[in-house]
Amino acid sequence: MNARHWIALVLMCAAVIGSFTYLAIDVRALFSVEAAAQMWNYFARFFPPDFSADYLAQAWRGTLETIAISGVGTVLAAACGMLIALPACGRFGPVARIVSRFVLNFLRSIPELVWAALMVFAVGLGPFAGTLALALHTTGVIGRLFAETLENAPPEPALALQLAGAHPAAAFFYGTLPNVIAQFVAYTLYRWEINIRMAAILGVVGAGGLGQMLYMSLSLFQQAQAMTIILAMLLLVVIVDAASAALRARME
Amino acid sequence: MARDPAALPRFVLTALIVVLLIPGFKLTEFEPGVLFDTRNRETIGRFLGTFFPLALSADFLQLVIKSTIETLAIATAGMALALAIAAPLSLLVTRSLSISRIGPGPGLWSGRVLRTPVRLALMLCRSVPEIVWALLFVRAVGLGPTAGVLAIGITYGGMLGKVYAEIFESGDTRPTVALLESGSGHLPAFLYGMLPVALPEIVSYSVYRWECAIRASVIMGFVGAGGLGMQMELSMRMLSGGEVSTMLLVFLLLVMLADGISAALRRVIE
């Protein structure tokens, strides 16, 4: 541990103490017996969860809506991402490249939830806002990956086809695309997996799916139903993880 | 006339995707027309129009800076809490400190009995998304940064606990094993055997997680957990596009700043 390490350590400790002080969090009050009892009372009302057939059916519908949001959003993102990736990899000149790269960076820098809040204002509450939010953010992510893959793809096949008189678009489809499409599909599926998790929580700002159901049940102090939704979210993640692991194993 | 053997599987796959997308579009209430509806258009137009110019009044900038510092504080305090949770739990969970795995003797089952529920608890903490925790804590302790700190503390405590345990297991365990074999207790074996080996990676990962915590703090603000996110949500509700633009810009700058600080800290560890 040299001097620099000690300085860093001191700074970090100062930052932690400063943070707690700034936030004026009364740590002792937070962990006092009364606070603990209050929180226990609050969390106790979440059990037992509402397992009535009626609500389970609603939770099921919410899960389907969540999956639909993630699926449609990802498909739209793959299409738009591909379109924007073409100028972004430099095929249409340096100006188009800079502009499209800026657009992609803008789309992906803003977190999905912020997009969701913005979309709720654009199109109202509901799953459409969530779908648009995922589509916008994921377009930035996928588009950038597509652009980099296209830039690194070997140019010889397309050039050879153009040398034989092919239209540049045909040369792209026959010469460049086959080399990259497998990677595109794999990455899109990977993003879909991530987006399912995202779609579940976007709803807390009103963008549909399980998240919106959770927010509503908490607002109405229906903790038992809220617990059901949380369990549904967990179950969804577990199943998606297992399914994707199984799929990956089969592809090997 | 020969037939393409790949034609049928391709067709079936395409048909399947289309068939699945149709109810998908219905379920998501996909209506691009809504974006161009006259009623909405005016609201959207007004909203979009207010995005520029950016709100740059001295009062507002002061508010933004306050919120940003609050976000940084939430992330830092949250990480401290996460560390306090993760440190002891990771020691309990890691198999490197398990005496029972070195050789026969007492403690084989008690070790497992202790590790499994702790592992499960850690998994539960991090499987529930931090924003759900934030939502719950806002209802439990009220609006404001406390809910954010608690949410990050629990979620990231779960993440750090698991990763720390893995770091302990993946490093060079020989010094630790040697100490345990010569009769040392768990804690001394950890402090003298494990910690020196694992410390660089632990610090590096924790600093990287701190960066993520900053982003998470902003996002949690949207459900009332304080910081920049909460201000952004307020501005959106008041349709003050200029304020939202400013805060988005500040958010992007904040992310860059956090990236810089974390890179510098990780260089110090080298």
Place this chain on the structure above:
Amino acid sequence: MSVNLDRVSLVHPNGHRALAGVSLKVDAGECVAVIGPSGAGKTSLLRVIATALRPSGGVVQTLGVDPWALDRRALRRLRARIGMVHQAPPIPLRQRVVTAVLGGRLGSWPLWKSLASLAYPADIDGARAMLGRMEIADKLFERCDRLSGGQLQRVGVARVLYQQPDLLLTDEPVSAVDPALSDRVIGELSREAQARGVTLIASLHAVDLALHWFPRIVGVRAGEIAFDLPPDQVSDDMLRELYASESAVVPTQMGEKNSALALRRKPLCS
């Protein structure tokens, strides 16, 4: 006149002088073999004729026109009449053989047809016929990465055959194909050129193939034409001098030193 190079020189961007004042006239329907050591400029020569490279000096005329005086569309139409077999087949490996072969006619198909053929191949029988001439018709629906090097080269040749160009250029098209099969492939190319009355210019590494199948041999060395003669006038000494920079061995399919007399067989292309 099909091809006319008038004191063409080519200097690569890195300063390497590939061609120095080369003059060459090839009439329509002629079959010409280009031989020479590695790095002599054979590939550069072919690429200049193919309009892939623009000469640094001198004038090139391909199929009777100066390609660099044409506008984009006219150049594309000209290129559709030129078929080049590359030494390393420029075929994306994940593509299927049928699609790779059909790619030969992209220059003459309308864009919609090219794209539609990706969904379902537009001319399976035509592709199969070409592959049959290259003795790999059974690989029609295989993926190109399942083929050996020699098989892939033959797919490249099949693609150019399918293109049915007016000018056939081949750059060491059988370097990875076994000798007996190479002989049949070159024979197939020269038969194709004769049957359709089109020009064939082939650069070959194996001198015996050149001397056997072609009525005109052009020796290239260090970016210049060393000789331009019918095969019966190509002497042992000339060949030795041509390949002096490589070993003293004149490359043949068998890789052994053979006298020019033994290499010469009755040419079939007249």
